[in-house]
Amino acid sequence: MTGPVVVIAETDHGALTPPTLECVEEARDVVAERGGQMHAILPGHGVAPLAETLGAHGADRVTVVEHQALAQFSADGWLAALEPVLRASRPMLFIAPDSGYSRTWLPRLSIRWRIPLITNCSRIKVIVDGYPEIYRFGHDGRAHERQIWARGTLMGCLLAPGVRGVGAARARRHIEIETVTPALDPSSFRDRTLKTLPPDPKTVDLADAERIISGGLGVGGTDGMAQLRQLADALGATLGGTRVAADRGWLDEDRFIGSTGKIVSPKLYVAFGVSGAGQHVAGIGASELIIAVNTDRTAPMLKMADLGVVGDLHQIVPILLGKLQALAGERNEDAVHEPEPAELALSAAGS
Numbered sequence: 001m002t003g004p005v006v007v008i009a010e011t012d013h014g015a016l017t018p019p020t021l022e023c024v025e026e027a028r029d030v031v032a033e034r035g036g037q038m039h040a041i042l043p044g045h046g047v048a049p050l051a052e053t054l055g056a057h058g059a060d061r062v063t064v065v066e067h068q069a070l071a072q073f074s075a076d077g078w079l080a081a082l083e084p085v086l087r088a089s090r091p092m093l094f095i096a097p098d099s100g101y102s103r104t105w106l107p108r109l110s111i112r113w114r115i116p117l118i119t120n121c122s123r124i125k126v127i128v129d130g131y132p133e134i135y136r137f138g139h140d141g142r143a144h145e146r147q148i149w150a151r152g153t154l155m156g157c158l159l160a161p162g163v164r165g166v167g168a169a170r171a172r173r174h175i176e177i178e179t180v181t182p183a184l185d186p187s188s189f190r191d192r193t194l195k196t197l198p199p200d201p202k203t204v205d206l207a208d209a210e211r212i213i214s215g216g217l218g219v220g221g222t223d224g225m226a227q228l229r230q231l232a233d234a235l236g237a238t239l240g241g242t243r244v245a246a247d248r249g250w251l252d253e254d255r256f257i258g259s260t261g262k263i264v265s266p267k268l269y270v271a272f273g274v275s276g277a278g279q280h281v282a283g284i285g286a287s288e289l290i291i292a293v294n295t296d297r298t299a300p301m302l303k304m305a306d307l308g309v310v311g312d313l314h315q316i317v318p319i320l321l322g323k324l325q326a327l328a329g330e331r332n333e334d335a336v337h338e339p340e341p342a343e344l345a346l347s348a349a350g351s
């Protein structure tokens with residue numbers, strides 16, 4: 001097989017997204033197995049300084065695709081700008097984060113090029129004789145598929161966020177960086193981003209959630225889960241849990257976490273009454289901070305937590321809720337009593 005493994009990078013508010021760095025590291029592993037180079041394509045406006053970070057996570061070469069029209073996502077814009085760059089790199093395989101962006105523009109590329117685009121990938125491997133092997137979550141995460149494609153098939157893989165987590169950046173490596181400026185006519189784009197709204201924590205997909213409150217069988221039933229939902233609302237977090245909690249109907253089916261559920265990578269993951277079975281924790285490894293509350297001090301969940309609390313969640317959750325509600329009340333009062341500029345002017349005049 002010839003040609004590099006290429007990663008299509010995504011940015012958010014001027015930073016590379018964590019799923020992009022996961023793709024870069026996955027591509028690095030593929031290259032380590034089969035030899036060759038790892039290239040990254042970095043589209044956007046003013047994003048060139050991020051090329052070094054792609055290098056620190058494993059890219060040998062970065063092509064920055066710079067244009068003001070790429071500051072915001074447009075499927076037409078990305079297709080017009082990136083197709084020629086991707087074609088010129090003559091990839092053996094390309095990888096992108098499984099995101100709303102890549103699910104919008106890459107299917108069009110795959111139809112145009114008549115190549116497979118494999119979504120929800122968990123691992124990309126190259127076996128000895130050069131046939132690419134792709135592992136993916138199928139049937140809503142209920143099955144693990146292994147796909148083996150004919151030697152030499154060019155394919156696009158969308159890596160599910162959180163499947164491997166982001167490793168440490170390496171010491172400074174030498175990378176090649178080139179910048180291309182495509183000729184784009186934004187007035188011809190049929191779609192454009194008008195505004196980017198923050199996700200609603202109540203409905204956001206668990207895979208994208210920044211804070212997760214997770215409930216297991218220890219919550220005891222739908223009432224316990226409703227109390228956790230209140231806590232999640234107060235923290236601006238999303239409610240998730242274990243598969244057995246979902247099987248009992250305490251949670252929606254798409255809200256359980258683990259090897260057969262969602263793979264999550266939040267900044268904060270708080271587990272209440274979750275024992276920490278292997279199939280569950282397989283889905284939370286990329287969490288930044290893990291807190292666990294459990295009555296059983298030997299529970300595996302407490303062992304893997306950054307902060308473990310041995311105690312009864314039915315006592316702890318109401319205390320936490322009370323404190324959060326009191327804090328929210330204080331903030332509201334401050335907002336109510338904040339003097340208006342006119343009030344300030346009057347009191348200054350009166351003094």
Ligand SMILES: Cc1cc2nc3c(=O)[nH]c(=O)nc-3n(C[C@H](O)[C@H](O)[C@H](O)COP(=O)(O)OP(=O)(O)OC[C@H]3O[C@@H](n4cnc5c(N)ncnc54)[C@H](O)[C@@H]3O)c2cc1C
Nearest residue numbers: 216217218242243258259260261273275279280294295313
């Ligand atoms: C093929 C297969 C795939 C699976 N896939 C998944 C998966 O993707 N995701 C998943 O989650 N599971 C999965 N499972 C199930 C998994 O093996 C565990 O059974 C499950 O994760 C356990 O859920 P739990 O922690 O809620 O329940 P339990 O293991 O019963 O743990 C409940 C915990 O709550 C604690 N507790 C009880 N009362 C309180 C209290 N008042 N306060 C505080 N703590 C309390 C207990 O000490 C205990 O540690 C799978 C199983 C199989 C066989």
